[in-house]
Amino acid sequence: MKILFLSQRVPYPPDRGDKITTYHVMRHLKERHELVSGCFLEEPKEEGYAAKLRGMGVRVHGFPIRPRARKLWALRALLTTQPITLPYFYDRRLANAVASEVAQGVDLLLAYSSSMGQYFSPYPALPKIQIFAELDSDKWLQYARNHSFPGSWIYGREHRRLLRFERELAHAVDACTVVSEVERELFLKQIPGANVAILPNGVDLEAFRPGPEGAREPATLLFTGVMDYGANVDGMLWFHREIWPQLKQAIPQARLLIVGSRPVPAIRALAASDVEVTGFVESTRPYFERATVAIAPLRIARGIQNKVLEAMASGLPTISSPSAFSGIDAQPGRDLLVADEPPAWVDALVGLLRDRERREALGKAARVRMETAYRWDAILGQLDHLIADARARAAARAR
Structure with missing residues (x-):
């Protein structure tokens, strides 16, 4: 099976929160399927990280971006109805790469973080899984509550606009995942009727073990x-x-x-x-x-x-x-x-x-x-079941 996996950052090395998860998901999937990665490269050294993944057998579409310029560009969303998050992570180069891979044949679309789910919309027939991890919109609500004006207004706006997108995305995919029952309860409160499963973070028990x-x-x-x-x-x-x-x-x-x-x-x-x-x-x-x-x-x-x-x-x-x-x-x-x-x-x-x-x-x-x-191997076995279920749901839609 060919899986196209979209993430905000190149899933290597596993040295920060999102990359820890995307690295282990990537490693699990590449051992079982043909895997293609679509991601952004925020620093020149990340070209080497993409090369490392290619050496592991993953085809990588990695596109350099300049975070500071992206932030300025994303602020233009304040003049529209969009959340700021989406234009920051939208890139025509990646959209074209996704279209090219789909044209050649893709069996499943998988995205980590809601902002990468925006690339799903042209492909309603394909099986799709969105790894939300958590509701990003709720994080912006917390920021709004902890800041004074004008920050509170900007963060509150982002909460409302992003939640609207998250609702649309959750109902457009075959499965969503969050990391805990606490997150699942919040998710269903904000997005009733979504097909949401729990896929926790794990921890590398070999890399992190008691020392002397x-x-x-x-x-x-x-x-x-x-x-x-x-x-x-x-x-x-x-x-x-x-x-x-x-x-x-x-x-x-x-x-x-x-x-x-x-x-x-x-x-x-x-x-x-x-x-x-x-x-x-x-x-x-x-x-x-x-x-x-x-x-x-x-x-x-x-x-x-x-x-x-x-x-x-x-x-x-x-x-x-x-x-x-x-x-x-x-x-x-x-x-x-x-x-x-x-x-x-x-x-x-x-x-x-x-x-x-x-x-x-x-x-x-x-x-x-x-x-x-929190063993990764046990946790990611659950992802295999979600993939099978997503494909079954997509097949049922096609009948």
Whole structure:
């Protein structure tokens, strides 16, 4: 079977949230089908990533874009009825590549992220699966609630316009997927009648595994994530402002590692003798091995947070906000800790940093939970069933 898989970014390497999922989906499908990838290349080095995929047997249509110019172009949507997101990810070169592949014969269209589903509309007869992961429109609603005018107006507008598109898309495809039951309930509340299944994120249990205990540095906190992403920036600025000073009063030797590419100036400004801001790193694993506790203090989050899964798979005791924990199949208090307001965060951090046995128990339980519930091979077996069902639905339409 020939599958055309569309994603916003080249699905390699698996070093950020969306690319972690698209990489594992790509790897799973290429072992079973003829796979064609359609994606965008945001940096010159990503030409090498596309070449890597071609070496793995995937045909790649990868088109370079300039993100800054795209953002300016997308803002023109404010003068139309479109959401800003769609013109940012629309490109005639990719549309032509999709048309060419369909003309040669495609058995299934698959897209990751609703913005890539806009390429489906010319092909109503083909089987189609949309991996939503989560409702992007709801993320914009959260941004609107956390910003003042004019940001609140722009984000609120994007929420409304994108939700309208998501509704149209969900009813035009044969199957939709989201990452958790929490997301499925929200999805069906906003888009009643959609055929929506749960396809969770997984975690690479070989890449993220417990390291040597002797590598741990005392009283060291770890946050991982792309550091120009709004939710990560907001979460870490809030943590540094509201929690870090109180923690330092209780545990003066505490250190903070902020690990992730493209830190914005506000994040770089946090760097100090006790705060390390790394920028891009080849691998986060050494930092998981160094840290005492992982933190995920996100106030705005949708879907499943890979940073939490990776920390737990690494056997690292983890403290998460309710937003970052939402949708994860784990038990607070046994597998990780969940804290909301600053006093709860300080209490949880101080308690863990002063109690080695508690840290070890949480870390071991976290690893077991990841091994039980978040293996990629088991999760992606569900995608095979969805593909068969989508093809059956398309065949029924054709009769």
